[in-house]
Amino acid sequence: MAEEASGGxxxxxxxxxxxxxxxxxxxxxxxxxxxxLLLVAGTSIAGSAVYILVLLFTELSxxxxxxxxxxxxxxxxxxxxxxxGTASYLGMVFRHYLATSFLSWSFIDPFTKKPxxxxxxxxxxxxxxxxxxxxxxxxxxxxxxxxIVVNVQFGLFYVLQEIALAMICSLVFVEExxxxxxxxxxxxxxxxxxxxxxxxxxxxxxxxxVAGGIYAAIVYGVPTITMxxxxxxxxxxxxxxxxxxxxxxxxxxxxxxAMFGIATDPLSWALGILLPxxxxxxxxxxxxxxxxxxxxxxxTYFRDLFxxxxxxxRKGMNLSLVWQRSYLRIWAIPxxxxxxxxxxxxxxxxxxxxxxxxxxxxxxxxxxxASVFGFPSLEKIxxxxxxxxxxxxxxxxxxxxxxxxxxxxxxxxxxxxxxxxGTQARGETGLSFTVPYLWNxxxxxxxxxxxxxxxxxxxxxxxxxxxxxxxxxxxxxTETKPIDFFKAxxxxxxxxxxxxxxxxxxxxxxxPIPSSQYPYTMAYWPIQLISMGIWISREIVANVAAxxxxxxxxxxxxxxxxxxxxxxxxxxxxxxxVTGTQTIPPYSVATLLGGMIGKAVERWVGREKLNQYRNVxxxxxxxxxxxxxxxxxxxxxxxxxxxxxxx
Numbered sequence: 227m228a229e230e231a232s233g234g235x236x237x238x239x240x241x242x243x244x245x246x247x248x249x250x251x252x253x254x255x256x257x258x259x260x261x262x263l264l265l266v267a268g269t270s271i272a273g274s275a276v277y278i279l280v281l282l283f284t285e286l287s288x289x290x291x292x293x294x295x296x297x298x299x300x301x302x303x304x305x306x307x308x309x310x311g312t313a314s315y316l317g318m319v320f321r322h323y324l325a326t327s328f329l330s331w332s333f334i335d336p337f338t339k340k341p342x343x344x345x346x347x348x349x350x351x352x353x354x355x356x357x358x359x360x361x362x363x364x365x366x367x368x369x370x371x372x373x374i375v376v377n378v379q380f381g382l383f384y385v386l387q388e389i390a391l392a393m394i395c396s397l398v399f400v401e402e403x404x405x406x407x408x409x410x411x412x413x414x415x416x417x418x419x420x421x422x423x424x425x426x427x428x429x430x431x432x433x434x435x436v437a438g439g440i441y442a443a444i445v446y447g448v449p450t451i452t453m454x455x456x457x458x459x460x461x462x463x464x465x466x467x468x469x470x471x472x473x474x475x476x477x478x479x480x481x482x483x484a485m486f487g488i489a490t491d492p493l494s495w496a497l498g499i500l501l502p503x504x505x506x507x508x509x510x511x512x513x514x515x516x517x518x519x520x521x522x523x524x525x526t527y528f529r530d531l532f533x534x535x536x537x538x539x540r541k542g543m544n545l546s547l548v549w550q551r552s553y554l555r556i557w558a559i560p561x562x563x564x565x566x567x568x569x570x571x572x573x574x575x576x577x578x579x580x581x582x583x584x585x586x587x588x589x590x591x592x593x594x595x596a597s598v599f600g601f602p603s604l605e606k607i608x609x610x611x612x613x614x615x616x617x618x619x620x621x622x623x624x625x626x627x628x629x630x631x632x633x634x635x636x637x638x639x640x641x642x643x644x645x646x647x648g649t650q651a652r653g654e655t656g657l658s659f660t661v662p663y664l665w666n667x668x669x670x671x672x673x674x675x676x677x678x679x680x681x682x683x684x685x686x687x688x689x690x691x692x693x694x695x696x697x698x699x700x701x702x703x704t705e706t707k708p709i710d711f712f713k714a715x716x717x718x719x720x721x722x723x724x725x726x727x728x729x730x731x732x733x734x735x736x737x738p739i740p741s742s743q744y745p746y747t748m749a750y751w752p753i754q755l756i757s758m759g760i761w762i763s764r765e766i767v768a769n770v771a772a773x774x775x776x777x778x779x780x781x782x783x784x785x786x787x788x789x790x791x792x793x794x795x796x797x798x799x800x801x802x803x804v805t806g807t808q809t810i811p812p813y814s815v816a817t818l819l820g821g822m823i824g825k826a827v828e829r830w831v832g833r834e835k836l837n838q839y840r841n842v843x844x845x846x847x848x849x850x851x852x853x854x855x856x857x858x859x860x861x862x863x864x865x866x867x868x869x870x871x872x873x
Contacts, residue, residue, distance in 0.1 A: 237702070240297030241710040246717065248283050248302045249309045253721040256310035258729040264313060265733060265744035276307040277852035284420050296421045297706040301714045303417060304697045308715075312722040315730040318364065319739050320751065321351035321372065326359050329752055333759035337675040342762060349375050349625055350681040362734045364727070375625070377723070379618055379685065385719060387614030387687040389712055391645040392694035393601045394580075396708065398649075400699050401599075402582050405653025407699040408500040414703035416845035430839055431846040438850025441492055446855045463490050467812035471545040477518070483525025483539050484518045485548040489816040492851065496844045497656055498820025499827075499836075505655055506821040508799040512806020513814035521552050532556055549810055554760075558663050559769055561808060563776030565661055568804040569643035571784045572650050599698070600709030615641055618685035626678045633672045637684035640664070644688030651805040652692035653699075659808035660689045666761045671770050680762045780804065 256279075280303050284294055294302075324330055330342040338345055343354045352358035352368035364373065399405045419431045445463045467487040472478055477486040489495075498506055529536035535555035539548070553561075573580070584604060601607065615638040622634050644661065652658050665683040694715075698708045733739070740747035760766060787798035806814055828836045 237705055237707045238295070238297045239710055240295065240299075240301045240701075240706045241713045242298055244283070244294055245298050245301045245714060248279055248298075249305060249714065249718055249721055252279055252306045252309035253718075253725040257313065257722065257725050258732075260311045261313040261316070261726070261729050261733065264316065264746070265739065266746055276303055276310070277849045279306040279310070280417075280420065281849070281853065294421070296417055296704045297710070299417045299421055300414075300701055300704045300706045301710060303413060304700070304711060305714050305718045309718045309722055313726050313730060314723060315364070315726045316739075318351075318369075318372065318376065319730060319734055320754070322359065323740065323751060324755055324758065325351045326354050327752075327755060329755050330759065333763045335677045335762060336764050337677060342677075342759060345677045347625070347678050347681055348372075362738060364731060375621070375682070379621055379682070381719065381723065383614045383618040383621070384685045384687060385614070385716075386610045387618075387641060387685055388690045388694065389715075390607045390611035390614065391641065391688060391691040392698070392712075393599075393607050395645055395649040395691055395695045396599065396698040397601075398580055399653050399695060400702065403653070405650070405699075407653050407696045408497070408656040410696045410699035410703060412500065412841045412844045412848070414700045415841035416849065417700075417704050419842060419845065427839070427842050430842050431849075434843045434846025435850035435853075438492065438847040439854040440850075442851045442854035445490060446851075466491060467545065469545045471548055472542050478541055478543075481518065481522040482541070483535075483548070483552070484522040485545045485552070485811065486518060487545050487810075487812040487815075488819070489812040491813075491816070492847060493844070494813045494816040495820035495823070496847055498817040498822070499824035499840050500844065501655060501817070501821065503821055503825065504797055505799050505802040506818050508802035509655060509657075509806035509809060510814045510818045512803040513809045513811050514806075516557060516807045517549070517552070517811050521548065521556070524552070524556050545810075545812070553662070554766060558766075559667055559772045560776035562661050562664060562667065563773050563778075564780045564804050564807050565647045565659070566643060567777050567780035567784055568650065568801065569647040570781055571788070571800060572646050573643075575788070600707050611642075614685060614687070622682060622684045625682055626676075628676060629674055629679050630672055633668055633674075634684050636668065637686045641685070641687040644686070645691040646688075647804070648688055648692035649695050650801050651808075652696055654799070654801040655805045657805055657809060657813075658689075658692050659805060663761075666766075667773075670761075670764070670766065671773075677762055680758075 280299055283302060284299060325343055325346050333342050334340065335342065335345050346353055348368070349371045351372055352366070356368045358366040358368040400407075415427075416431075419427050445465060467489045469487045470476055471485045471487060477484045524532045524535055525539055532555060535552060538551050538555065543551075619631075619634050619637055623629065623631060626634075648658055648660075664686060666680075669679050694711070697711055700706075701708045701711055733744070737743035740751045742748060784800040784804075787796070787800055787803075790796040791798040824836070824840075
C-alpha cells in the first residue's frame with residue numbers, strides 16, 4: 227500500500243520480482259566481466275553496467291508490454307553497479323599474495339625483527355608454511371577462520387552500522403536540513419525521463435547521450451580497445467587528466483612540490499553546471515590551498531617541518547606520484563583534522579535538526595518522518611548501530627587482545643562523525659570523501675608495538691552512508707519507499723558475495739594472481755603491498771600535534787567564516803572548503819571551469835531554461851559515457867579471451 231510524503235505524493239514499493247531479476251543478472255553476468263577487467267586492466271564497468279541494465283530492462287519491459295515502474299528503475303539504478311562491480315573476494319586473494327610474495331620478506335616488523343610473512347596471524351590468511359598457501363583455492367580448512375572473520379566483521383557489523391547511520395542522516399539532512407544532493411536530482415531526472423518518456427525531455431536526453439557516447443568513444447573506447455586487442459596505449463585525450471605538474475610547462479617550474487592538472491572526465495565539468503558558483507569557488511580554494519600552495523610551502527619555506535617529503539620530492543614527478551607521496555608525508559594526518567572540524571561544526575550548528583530527527587524516530591509522527599520513510603524505531607536503529615560498532619570492537623579485541631581498548635573504542639564515535647561530515651559534503655557539493663589511513667594513524671599514535679593491529683581494525687564506518695542518503699533523496703524524488711532500498715541492498719550483498727566467491731575462485735584456479743595472465747595485478751598489487759609494508763615497518767611516523775593543530779585551525783576558520791557570513795554577509799561555504807581540501811586540483815579545476823561555462827550558457831539561454839533542462843543534459847551525458855565505456859570493455863574482454871599469451 228502506498229504511503230504519502232510531506233508533499234502529499236504517494237510513495238510506492240520498488241522491491242519487486244523484476245528488481246530481483248535485474249540484480250541477479252547484474253551479479254551473474256556483469257560481475258565476472260568486471261572482475262576480469264579489474265585483473266587485466268584495472269578498469270571497471272560497474273558504472274557502465276548500471277546504465278546498460280536500466281536501458282535493457284526498460285526497453286525489454288516496454289517491448290513485452292509490462293513497463294518497469296519508476297520505483298523499480300530507481301532500485302536497479304541505485305544497486306545495479308554494486309551487484310555488478312563488487313568483486314569482494316579479490317581482497318582475500320591479496321591477503322594470500324601478502325603472505326607468500328617475496329616482496330613481503332623485505333619488510334621487517336621492528337617489534338619481532340621478523341619479516342611480514344612470519345608475523346601474519348592465522349585469522350588473516352594462511353601462513354606461508356600452510357598447505358593452503360600453495361593451493362589456489364579457498365576450499366581449505368586454513369581459510370575457514372579468515373573467511374568467517376571477514377564476513378562477520380564487514381558483512382555483518384559494517385552493514386548494520388552503515389544502515390543505522392544512513393537512516394539517521396537521511397532524516398537529518400534530507401528531511402530537516404533539506405540539502406540539495408545535486409546528483410540525486412540528476413539521477414531522479416534520468417529515471418523519470420526513461421519511465422515517463424516525455425518527448426521534449428527525451429529529445430534533449432538523447433542528444434546529450436549521443437554527445438557523451440562520442441566523447442567516451444574518443445577518450446575511453448579507443449585506448450581501451452587498442453590496449454586490449456593490440457597492446458598499444460593509443461590516447462587521443464589524456465586519461466584521467468591533463469597533467470600540468472612536471473615538464474617545461476609544468477607548475478613545478480615556479481612552485482616546486484605543487485601539483486596541477488585538469489580532469490578529462492566530462493562529469494567533473496558537468497558538476498559545475500549543477501552547483502552554485504560560491505560552492506564551486508570555495509571547493510577550488512580548498513583544493514588549491516592544500517595541493518598547490520600547501521605542497522609548495524612544505525617543499526620550500528617549511529621543508530624543515532616535512533623533511534621526508536622535502537627529501538623525496540624530485541623535479542619531474544608526475545601528478546599521481548606527487549599526490550601519493552605528499553598525502554602520505556604531509557596531508558594524511560591534517561586531512562583527518564579537517565574532516566573532524568567539519569563534523570564538529572556541523573553538529574554544533576545543526577543539533578536542533580538531530581533533536582527533531584530523533585523525536586521523529588521516537589514518536590513515529592509527522593511529515594516525511596520515520597513512519598513514511600518506513601524506518602524502524604529509534605531503539606532498533608540505535609541497537610543496529612551499537613551491534614555493528616561495539617560488536618566490531620569486541621571482535622577486534624578478541625583477535626588483538628593487547629591493543630588499548632580506549633583507542634579501538636574510538637571507532638564508535640568516529641563513524642558517526644565521518645558520516646555527518648561526508649553526508650554534508652555530498653548534500654552540498656555532490657562529492658564524497660573518505661579519510662585514508664585513519665586506522666593506521668591511530669595505531670601509530672597509540673605506540674602499540676605489535677604487528678597484529680595492522681591486519682584488522684574495528685569497523686570505522688561512515689563512508690557508505692553519504693551515498694545511501696543521496697539514494698534516499700533520489701527515492702523520494704521518484705516516489706519510491708526508502709525502506710525498499712535497504713531491502714534490495716541486503717539482497718545485493720548476498721548476491722555479490724556468492725557470485726564473487728564463485729568467479730574469483732574460477733579466475734584464481736586458471737592462473738596465479740598476480741601473473742602475466744592478469745597484467746594489472748602484476749603492475750599494481752606490488753605497489754599496494756609496498757604501501758602496506760611501509761606502515762607495518764613503521765617507516766611513517768604519526769604526528770599527533772599536527773592532528774590537533776589542523777583540527778583547531780580549520781575549526782577556527784569555520785567558526786569565524788560562518789559568523790562573518792551570517793552577520794556581515796561575507797561569502798563563505800565551510801562544507802565546500804573542507805571538501806576541496808580532500809579533492810585534488812584536476813577535479814576542482816574542471817568543476818570550476820564547468821561552472822564558468824554554465825554561467826555563459828545561462829546568459830545565452832536564460833536561467834529558467836537552464837534550470838529546466840540541466841539535469842536532463844547531465845543524465846544523458848552520463849548514460850552515453852556509461853554505455854559506450856561498457857561496450858569498449860566488453861570488446862576488450864572478448865579479444866582477451868581468444869588468446870592467452872604464454873608469457
